[in-house]
Amino acid sequence: MNFAINHIRSQFPILHQQVNGKPLIYFDNAATSQKPLAVINAIKEYYEQYNSNIHRGAHHLAQLATEKYEEARKIVASHINADEREINFVRGTTEAVNLVATAYGRKFIKTGDEIIVSEMEHHSNIVPWQMLCEEKDAVLRVIPITDSGELIYEEYLKLLTEKTKIVSVAHTSNALGTIHPIKEMIAAAHKVGAVVFIDGAQALPHTKVDVKDLDCDFLGFSGHKVFAGTGIGVLYGKEKLLEAMNPYMGGGEMIKTVSFKGTTYNDLPYKFEAGTPHIEGGISLGAAINYINEVGLDSITAYEHKLLEYGTQQLSTIEGLQIIGTAKNKSSVISFLVNNIHPYDIGVLLNEQGIAIRTGHHCCQPLMDRFGIEGTCRASFAFYNTKEEIDGFVTALRRVVAVLS
Numbered sequence: 446m447n448f449a450i451n452h453i454r455s456q457f458p459i460l461h462q463q464v465n466g467k468p469l470i471y472f473d474n475a476a477t478s479q480k481p482l483a484v485i486n487a488i489k490e491y492y493e494q495y496n497s498n499i500h501r502g503a504h505h506l507a508q509l510a511t512e513k514y515e516e517a518r519k520i521v522a523s524h525i526n527a528d529e530r531e532i533n534f535v536r537g538t539t540e541a542v543n544l545v546a547t548a549y550g551r552k553f554i555k556t557g558d559e560i561i562v563s564e565m566e567h568h569s570n571i572v573p574w575q576m577l578c579e580e581k582d583a584v585l586r587v588i589p590i591t592d593s594g595e596l597i598y599e600e601y602l603k604l605l606t607e608k609t610k611i612v613s614v615a616h617t618s619n620a621l622g623t624i625h626p627i628k629e630m631i632a633a634a635h636k637v638g639a640v641v642f643i644d645g646a647q648a649l650p651h652t653k654v655d656v657k658d659l660d661c662d663f664l665g666f667s668g669h670k671v672f673a674g675t676g677i678g679v680l681y682g683k684e685k686l687l688e689a690m691n692p693y694m695g696g697g698e699m700i701k702t703v704s705f706k707g708t709t710y711n712d713l714p715y716k717f718e719a720g721t722p723h724i725e726g727g728i729s730l731g732a733a734i735n736y737i738n739e740v741g742l743d744s745i746t747a748y749e750h751k752l753l754e755y756g757t758q759q760l761s762t763i764e765g766l767q768i769i770g771t772a773k774n775k776s777s778v779i780s781f782l783v784n785n786i787h788p789y790d791i792g793v794l795l796n797e798q799g800i801a802i803r804t805g806h807h808c809c810q811p812l813m814d815r816f817g818i819e820g821t822c823r824a825s826f827a828f829y830n831t832k833e834e835i836d837g838f839v840t841a842l843r844r845v846v847a848v849l850s
């Protein structure tokens with residue numbers, strides 16, 4: 446693999462530690478990713494040199510903080526090929542979905558309208574729509590999936606009718622790693638006049654996402670999964686749609702004028718950014734995106750694909766191990782079960798050997814129900830992981846299985 450892995454790993458201080466006397470192997474990247482020095486230093490610099498509230502400030506620190514925060518917005522916009530006015534900083538993917546369900550849904554969804562999600566969605570891309578449907582007496586429709594963990598495309602097409610107003614699907618599944626054919630899905634939804642929200646939480650850390658090429662109406666993602674700090678994320682929306690929506694929260698910053706006769710709202714994107722924002726979070730996101738672009742997203746995608754292939758092949762040599770989610774198009778996530786061993790027990794014993802994986806339902810209970818299981822073990826790789834770590838993981842897993850069988 447032609448990838449400067451040693452240099453890359455040197456940029457992630459957290460990776461170089463022992464856990465339970467063993468070198469840490471961090472395979473829980475789908476839950477949250479680790480932070481490079483570029484991000485850690487950006488946060489440190491903010492607090493050491495120019496911490497201040499942004500916008501409205503006449504003084505030096507306020508101006509500097511505002512510049513850096515707005516610079517981050519530009520970086521995000523250019524990264525996904527959007528306009529700055531279309532980039533709303535939010536807390537994460539969860540807030541992005543809730544913002545659209547509330548500010549778009551409350552205004553435009555009527556009794557009997559239909560919203561489509563898939564059986565494979567994260568709870569944050571199910572529950573806000575259920576709440577909206579309950580409030581509006583609308584109907585939630587669900588795209589079923591195959592045994593290999595792919596959406597049944599023909600069933601999706603059948604669900605699309607003139608009643609469909611919103612389609613909300615993940616670009617990539619956090620639980621199985623399946624990459625969905627979203628470009629085609631968006632085009633099909635547009636034919637019936639529906640708007641499409643793409644949950645990009647598991648896509649942005651691994652691949653290029655171009656909102657104009659996809660023609661999605663909304664895209665949400667979380668900073669902490671894309672190597673930035675926690676509590677920051679992005680809602681992209683087409684300007685025309687954002688303009689048509691009511692504000693999500695009221696307060697400072699989202700207004701132009703306030704009086705007891707009436708209030709006028711600020712221009713995009715500030716209309717959706719009430720209150721003091723997560724300033725260093727936004728700055729860290731700008732630094733993270735610059736960093737992955739320096740490494741090169743195409744190289745990251747290609748390298749991680751090799752890790753996925755190698756990991757899949759190596760895990761398949763363990764007797765009794767079943768991979769849940771064998772779609773043709775996958776990101777670097779491997780969900781698995783071994784015999785009747787409880788995933789949690791595997792997770793605990795792997796931790797004793799310094800290995801971090803995630804176990805449970807991965808916030809996808811309907812998906813687990815579909816497979817008739819309670820949960821899985823999930824190993825998810827980032828571009829700082831290595832084949833050698835996969836070898837260490839597989840050897841440790843063999844030991845764990847022997848102990849628990």
Ligand SMILES: Cc1ncc(COP(=O)(O)O)c(C=O)c1O
Binds near residue numbers: 476644
């Ligand atoms: C596919 C997907 N959607 C949404 C979320 C929610 O992201 P957050 O908790 O950062 O808001 C996650 C987090 O795991 C996810 O993987």
